[in-house]
Amino acid sequence: MPQLRDSGSERKSAHLHDFARIFGIETEYGLSVTQTARRVDPSRAAMVMFEPVVRRQRATNTYLTNGSRLYLDVGSHPEYATSEARTPAAALAQDAAGEAVMKRLAASAQKELSSRLGEPNLRLHVYKNNLDAAGNSFGCHENYLLRRAVPLSVVERVLIPFLATRCVWAGAGHVVERAEGSGCSAGGVTYELTQRADVLDEAVSSATTRVRPMINTRDEPHANPDEFRRLHVIVGDSNRSQTSTWLRLATTHLVLCMIEQSVRENAGTDGAGVSSSPSEISEQLEALLSVLPSLTHDDPTALMKAASRGEHDAVRNAFTVQRLFCDAAAAFARGRREELISSGSIGDYELDEALRTWDEVVAAGEYEFTVAANADDDAQVLQASQNSQASQASPASQTRDASSTAFIVNLAEQMPAWVEWAAKVRLLEAFRSRHADAEVPRAALEQIELSYHDIAASTVFEGLAQQEDAQIRSMVGNDGGAFNGRASVSGLIRVSAREVKQAVSEPPMGTRAMVRGEFVRKALTSHVEWSCDWTHLEVHGSQAGAGSGTGVRRHEVRLFDPFDDDMFAPPVREVFAALDGE
Amino acid sequence: MPAVNKSQNTNANANANADAEKSADALNAAEAANEAAGRATKQVQSQEQADSLDNLLDDIESSLESNAEEYVQRFVQKGGE
Numbered sequence: 001m002p003q004l005r006d007s008g009s010e011r012k013s014a015h016l017h018d019f020a021r022i023f024g025i026e027t028e029y030g031l032s033v034t035q036t037a038r039r040v041d042p043s044r045a046a047m048v049m050f051e052p053v054v055r056r057q058r059a060t061n062t063y064l065t066n067g068s069r070l071y072l073d074v075g076s077h078p079e080y081a082t083s084e085a086r087t088p089a090a091a092l093a094q095d096a097a098g099e100a101v102m103k104r105l106a107a108s109a110q111k112e113l114s115s116r117l118g119e120p121n122l123r124l125h126v127y128k129n130n131l132d133a134a135g136n137s138f139g140c141h142e143n144y145l146l147r148r149a150v151p152l153s154v155v156e157r158v159l160i161p162f163l164a165t166r167c168v169w170a171g172a173g174h175v176v177e178r179a180e181g182s183g184c185s186a187g188g189v190t191y192e193l194t195q196r197a198d199v200l201d202e203a204v205s206s207a208t209t210r211v212r213p214m215i216n217t218r219d220e221p222h223a224n225p226d227e228f229r230r231l232h233v234i235v236g237d238s239n240r241s242q243t244s245t246w247l248r249l250a251t252t253h254l255v256l257c258m259i260e261q262s263v264r265e266n267a268g269t270d271g272a273g274v275s276s277s278p279s280e281i282s283e284q285l286e287a288l289l290s291v292l293p294s295l296t297h298d299d300p301t302a303l304m305k306a307a308s309r310g311e312h313d314a315v316r317n318a319f320t321v322q323r324l325f326c327d328a329a330a331a332f333a334r335g336r337r338e339e340l341i342s343s344g345s346i347g348d349y350e351l352d353e354a355l356r357t358w359d360e361v362v363a364a365g366e367y368e369f370t371v372a373a374n375a376d377d378d379a380q381v382l383q384a385s386q387n388s389q390a391s392q393a394s395p396a397s398q399t400r401d402a403s404s405t406a407f408i409v410n411l412a413e414q415m416p417a418w419v420e421w422a423a424k425v426r427l428l429e430a431f432r433s434r435h436a437d438a439e440v441p442r443a444a445l446e447q448i449e450l451s452y453h454d455i456a457a458s459t460v461f462e463g464l465a466q467q468e469d470a471q472i473r474s475m476v477g478n479d480g481g482a483f484n485g486r487a488s489v490s491g492l493i494r495v496s497a498r499e500v501k502q503a504v505s506e507p508p509m510g511t512r513a514m515v516r517g518e519f520v521r522k523a524l525t526s527h528v529e530w531s532c533d534w535t536h537l538e539v540h541g542s543q544a545g546a547g548s549g550t551g552v553r554r555h556e557v558r559l560f561d562p563f564d565d566d567m568f569a570p571p572v573r574e575v576f577a578a579l580d581g582e
Numbered sequence: 583m584p585a586v587n588k589s590q591n592t593n594a595n596a597n598a599n600a601d602a603e604k605s606a607d608a609l610n611a612a613e614a615a616n617e618a619a620g621r622a623t624k625q626v627q628s629q630e631q632a633d634s635l636d637n638l639l640d641d642i643e644s645s646l647e648s649n650a651e652e653y654v655q656r657f658v659q660k661g662g663e
Contacts, residue, residue: 032657042659075660138662443650463638
């Protein structure tokens with residue numbers, strides 16, 4: 001039932017006091033055309049890709065039968081915004097559907113371009129990453145519906161340190177140029193953990209502006225603004241690793257639940273059954289916040305940048321911050337499990353998997369700083385002495401490059417298979433060691449990196465995923481050691497081909513995406529003019545045509561409650577009937 | 583992906599041997615033997631993984647466009663977000 005209608009009638013959301021959430025992911029893709037005599041502008045490729053959309057909608061902007069939005073964004077970036085999902089797993093399936101849709105559009109656009117330009121070898125690449133070769137950035141934005149009672153200042157205080165440090169496991173990794181003559185084995189290049197750190201604005205020091213790049217404060221709740229706000233997180237990498245995408249949503253959700261609960265408890269308005277003392281979660285969060293400044297030095301942005309560069313202490317601190325959040329979330333989930341599950345925002349199995357996978361990857365990082373560090377003491381002493389010799393001959397920044405590259409390569413060996421930056425480092429290091437007799441040009445490494453992100457014209461990622469699957473199959477049940485066992489089940493969060501196919505045509509359950517999806521499905525076979533957006537469905541009015549007999553009356557319905565999936569509400573039925581020309 | 587580095591394996595093997603010697607408990611010894619066998623399997627797996635990474639790199643190298651510099655430089659697009 002739509003709320004906040006034009007008449008002004010309002011009804012309280014049923015989810016104001018529970019842990020229900022709406023998840024959404026917006027992904028911009030990068031385009032490039034190769035194997036042609038002359039350069040083909042990405043905007044031209046984008047227009048050809050979107051010709052099927054234009055034919056259907058007379059615009060480069062449409063909604064699909066799964067409720068998602070497909071459009072061309074600024075800079076000719078094809079963008080896919082998932083429909084509203086109730087769980088991280090459902091949002092992941094929609095994101096995977098977006099990849100499939102892009103892949104299909106790219107395949108036909110490649111054929112079209114190839115024949116129109118008379119270039120038989122033309123390749124159209126569609127990159128799910130965040131930087132082009134010149135360093136221009138495009139994003140992967142996460143949306144979380146958040147209760148309005150939570151002040152933005154609290155969100156910033158708690159969430160920013162979490163977001164700044166999750167790159168140690170969520171980063172997609174990046175190959176970057178390094179200073180000449182820095183003496184490390186990686187000739188000409190070094191690695192960064194995330195493609196987002198360098199585009200964060202560090203020029204401004206005022207707190208609100210500093211955090212702006214991680215959370216965009218543009219507040220479009222697409223819901224009753226008195227009850228909800230939309231949290232727009234723009235600091236994440238686009239991940240091809242589905243475990244990474246899913247875990248970003250699941251862990252952020254749990255942190256948001258803790259924040260919301262602490263605000264409720266402080267306000268004394270706990271709507272759910274109180275199972276713990278009123279201020280328990282607030283105390284836990286305060287305890288966590290009290291140690292954060294020593295780890296982040298009150299500058300999470302700087303910490304993220306340093307961790308991304310592989311600075312040893314920054315990475316260690318980032319893992320420590322993640323450990324604090326992971327343990328707090330696990331304790332919170334133990335105390336509030338029933339409410340978390342019954343709110344429908346995370347599945348039973350999904351909750352356990354999220355906490356386990358999170359703990360596992362943080363433990364892998366901690367391992368590098370404890371056991372492995374001790375075992376490698378001799379090597380590090382040697383490395384340090386080499387560094388000190390190097391530092392006499394070269395500037396300090398180059399020394400940092402050398403030791404941080406070696407550190408990143410070591411750390412990558414410890415990470416579970418699904419951690420994207422690490423998988424990339426391992427692949428590229430293996431490539432370099434094959435060609436150890438010759439200098440590997442930076443472009444060759446960048447080419448492999450880009451191919452990894454190419455969803456249309458490359459199978460590098462699929463090859464790695466297959467290898468990972470084989471590894472998982474061979475290791476399951478083989479041993480149970482705390483660390484030896486950790487890779488055995490990682491990466492199992494994977495959307496199957498069948499689920500992707502379903503998500504391409506069907507909306508997620510339990511949100512207004514079901515209403516929008518059904519509207520689009522009916523509209524595509526109807527002869528009337530229509531349009532829709534996130535909160536609005538419309539059948540355009542028309543005059544009686546010469547041949548058609550009758551005109552169509554304009555019908556419109558606003559869908560202001562994202563949790564409302566009722567397709568039988570009278571206003572919705574009226575719009576559906578109008579599509580049928582009734 | 584080799585998740586366990588070599589020094590870790592060596593240490594672990596040494597520990598497993600030491601454990602087996604110290605303990606007269608048959609069950610513990612059997613467990614230690616199992617563990618050692620598991621680690622041997624893991625080393626074989628590591629080799630298999632290295633081989634399969636090698637195969638993957640063969641595939642990648644044969645599929646890459648020949649002019650890497652040209653390939654990379656073609657991807658320049660206005661920023662988004």
